[in-house]
Amino acid sequence: MINKELLSYLCCPECKSNFREQDDFLVCEKCGEKYEIRAGIPILVNLKNLPQHLQRQIKYFEKEDNRRPEYKLEE
Numbered sequence: 001m002i003n004k005e006l007l008s009y010l011c012c013p014e015c016k017s018n019f020r021e022q023d024d025f026l027v028c029e030k031c032g033e034k035y036e037i038r039a040g041i042p043i044l045v046n047l048k049n050l051p052q053h054l055q056r057q058i059k060y061f062e063k064e065d066n067r068r069p070e071y072k073l074e075e
Helices: 004-009 052-067
Strands: 019-022 025-028 034-038
Touching: 019 034
Parallel strands: none
Antiparallel strands: 019 025, 025 034
16 A cells, blocks of 8 residues: 555656556556556566566566565665
8 A cells, every 4th residue: 555645646657647556557547548556666667668677677676685684774
């Protein structure tokens, strides 16, 4: 669940319309694009549109992050 005040400041990066929250996603009210919410943080980057090398880097570092839990940053 995302903070309602934060949601009032966000808009769709594609068409600049408002979002509605649906399960673990923000859904644009106009174009219908869905953005994942991870640990209360909306990911407003369309990962499908990233170049292939950046997609591979994301996968690599997510896997590396799961392998080394001792390297977590403190809040």
